[in-house]
Amino acid sequence: MFYREAGDFKTSYVADNQTFPIAFDRWRYYAVLAVAFLVVPFLVNDYWVNAILVPFLIYSIAAIGLNILTGYCGQVSLGTGGFMAVGAYACYKLMTAFPDVNIIIHIILSGGITAMVGTLFGLPSLRIKGFYLAVATLAAQFFLVWMFNKVSWFYNYSASGQISAPERTVMGVAVTGPNVEPWAMYMICLVFCFACAVIARNLTRGTLGRTWMAIRDMDIAAEIIGVNPLKAKLTAFAISSFFVGISGALFFAVYLGAIEVGEVFGIQKSFIVLFMIIIGGLGSIFGSFAGAALLVVLPVFLKLLGVDLLGWPTDIVAHFQLVIVGLLIILFLILEPHGMAQLWRVAKEKLRLWPFPH
């Protein structure tokens, strides 16, 4: 009834090519943005920000990054945790070496550094394919975490081997360090998340995204029709790692404040982000958000249900969480390999004909 193209006349190419061609979609998008930017910051408290909103935003960035590599370019990576660690440590080194420079520039730069590291580890992808590559990226995961643990230059020779973020401000408001307000934390993550999503969405709509998808669907065929696999794969690794690095920097500097690399950026992190994009939807920006939301909310929900409501011990609830996540992965792969994003698409198709389906 209200969700349709009819009556929405486009008079220019720009209008025709926009991200949300349907007016209802567009307004929904603006509404979500308005709520996220103008309403939520005034409502949030410490619990909501720390337990749900900030992890959701940061994981969304990581999921978008991995989705570019795995969902769009078809290169499965199990090294996300390692690349997040690169972002975190790059951010830490930059923050402590150049205290006067704005933290936003540091975070973007750490994304850039991660992109370089990612490209380096992406080089073998030109020769290795499929799950061979997935195992090869484990090398990045284990090597990087080991390096950050052992080379004391990375943690400024601190005795504990931990790194902790000093206080930095944006426009006079503290965004890292111990005195940060919940809304400031939320806002800086939101800004980065929004920017990353817009960039990623437009990249995947353009030439670059099409070459990625061509490589994903059949790399030899793509090569024959003139897609340069070197360029496509390495740009996918670089851009993916850029986003993952930003999420790692935010995870360390804004969210946790102090980290120990083996605990925070271990292989479990790689799996969680991979699960987010499988459940959310491979090759979809919306899917990255949906998957991140589900896997961030699920543990909180289970804890509320299991520990607080039923009074079960925490470890049983944690085990149940493993079972549920595993089941979700398998169920989605069997029933809907394109994830929650596909459910959303189907719902929209239905809505288009509603209430007169014939």
Add this chain to the structure above:
Amino acid sequence: MPDTFFFALEVTLNGLMAGVMYALVALGFVLIFKASGIFNFAQGVMALFAAMTFVGMQNGQIPFAHLINAVFGTNLHYFGWTLHSLAAITLTVGVMILLAWAVQRFIFRYLVGQEPIILFMATIGLAYLLEGVADLMWGADIKKLDFCLTDGTCLPQGINLAIDEATFNLFGYGFFIDNLDITATIVAIILVAILVAFSQYTKQGRAMRAVADDHQAALSVGVSLNFIWILVWSVAGFVALVAGIMWGAKLGVQFSLSLIALKALPVLMLGGFTSIPGAIVGGLIIGMGEKLFEFFIGSAIGGATENWFAYVLALIFLVFRPQGLFGEKIIERV
């Protein structure tokens, strides 16, 4: 001769033994991959699950005791009996066959014909599921694993005195070789011999090889794919049980077992996914390489290089030979 040489030799020997342990896990991967083209990421967790089930059976633990206690407020833990190791193994094999059937019936039956990478991700999901189930069934605490045939004869542990003495008399330097590693080597040899005999001389074994060779052709001559896949997963489950018992006896049954089992992946990449000898040779190379690297270079750059050496070695190796040492040549068609 200088002491360093003997050290290096001892390290090499220990590395080879460790490599056998990796190869034990890698064997299970190869079996499943050859027969069904599924890269079974869950093999490590299967080893963990098998070891936990074995210990649980042995000690007469009640499955899901923690869960039952939490739901019904009871205080159950043990049946109050202990089983003989052989009985426990038989029961565990039964559980692994049941698991193989369930995996085939409820997961991979619906994924036939999907892309390999989807199957791979499904096995990652399976790994999570299985780990959660194992923890719920038997509890997540570290368990001690004793495998005893009679009260006196258990899996041996600790330094082998005979070798220590013999080498001391020969070279003036006693080698430290763990008894358990020697046992593991012997068990691995027996296991491979059984597997080879099974696939060469039995009807089911031949059918298994036929399926590995060509699904369609095997189907057309009347081999039941479904049965063979369940069989292969059961055999892999049995291999996982052996690996789980060996690793469990060495390190205790705990979650980190499944992470160690991850190291079977670089072993496979080195040896080639489709080759049983490849899995063994790959295991030996990785085991020896990582110990030697740690010995010569690792200590200079901070130690604990075992965490990543295997992966980096496999990565570098694959760049030059993507199909691994013994793998079939990868031919790609549009």
